[in-house]
Amino acid sequence: MSNARVETKLWVWQRLSAAVLAVCVVVHLIVIVYAVQDGLSAAEIIGRVSGNFLWLAFYSIFVTAIAVHAPIGVRTILKEMTDISPKATHMIMATFSLVILAMGFRAVIGLFTASVGA
């Protein structure tokens, strides 16, 4: 794929994931402010999301969107502010994306399957 096409597609994916994240982040901020009222506890978090397919879907979409959005952003910063080669920045971006997917879904599924009192 030509460089022009690559950069254009990355730009499009960055904006698409941003649009998805706009919704996710607003929801997330509301949940956070609500959840920290009267103190936070693991029981409360697990109680809310465990076994709940809606939260599973929501956080799965959230993690996937972040896995697209953050690495593209980090790559831009690396390209502009460091001497790291374009190929290397691409590798770093891909690796970061995999890390987010792996750790993110570990957390999402972990919370979905967790039980209170364990």
Place this chain on the structure above:
Amino acid sequence: MSNSIKVSVWRGRETGEFQSFDVPRQPSQTVLDVVTFIQRNIDPTLSYRFACRVGMCGSCAMTVNGKPRWTCRTHVDKVVEDGAIQVSPLRNLKIVKDLTCDMTEFFDKMNKAEGKFHPTKTRNDDFDVIKPDDPTRKLAAQGIECIGCAVCYSACDVVEWNKDYLGPAALNRAWTLVNDVRDGGNKERLTAISGDSGCHACHSQQGCVKHCPKNLSPTNSIVGLKRATMKAALKGEI
């Protein structure tokens, strides 16, 4: 108002130093007046550029107290700080000597951005009729007044951070041609202005908009190019 100003002027090339001059203060004095006074009355070895001196040609563009501007249109009263001003050549361009810089790279990037007209007709064809209120003509008109003074190029940090970045002026010019219905070069042009050095590198810092002496908005042109390249990529044209 004291009767003289302390003027700190860059001497040399990339390595060099600021040299200080005392210049008598006059009413309605511009920075170009000040630089001219120094060269004519104090140090004839000072190199600088100007032409029209009335804000039409853009030749006198320099950095004054950290901001790129036309010195013929910069009143000393508006920029002097504690009776002093600092004058240096435009940022992001190689320095030839003192206050003059090498504009080659700036104009090369105009070419690289396909900022040139690709004709589609011959002298034997009829004229194109383009109404002034035609939507694409209005978009082109928003950017067409650029005279290539490089103030925007100097104001842009992405130009500083990304050596290949085409820059606001070249991209603005490309946008005016993207909107020119008589032009036949859009496939090459949209490819030329994407990629590592193209419109997607712009972060909308809008230093170009803030400093353009003609109140143009290269940012507007660049976001237009972003939308155009997105459509072209979706259609498989780039």
Place this chain on the structure above:
Amino acid sequence: MKLSGHRNHAHYWAFVLHRVSGLLLAIFLPAHFYVLGLAIQGEAAMDGFIRWTDAPLVKAAEVILIILLAAHLTGGLRLMALEFFGSRESSKTAVAIGAGISLAVGLAFLINVV
């Protein structure tokens, strides 16, 4: 905050905030996912960590993170509005509104978390 010469204007400050907040959030993410993943080890493990976050310094850092997240969101919305609707004078107001909303969200969090 005064930035040098040509950088001292609203859209540049907005750019700096957007970049800094994005970078800090990106660094924070793996830690965040790790903590959430503690739920796999059981409620007790996760609660142990949450107790640690009761410390005032940690709470302060959380408030800052919330503000950064809200700032990155509002900055991003401003940017996308710019890219899809064109730049205009009023977009400088958008910078101010974005900053205001971010601080408001941070305040809402602070009030509820202490």
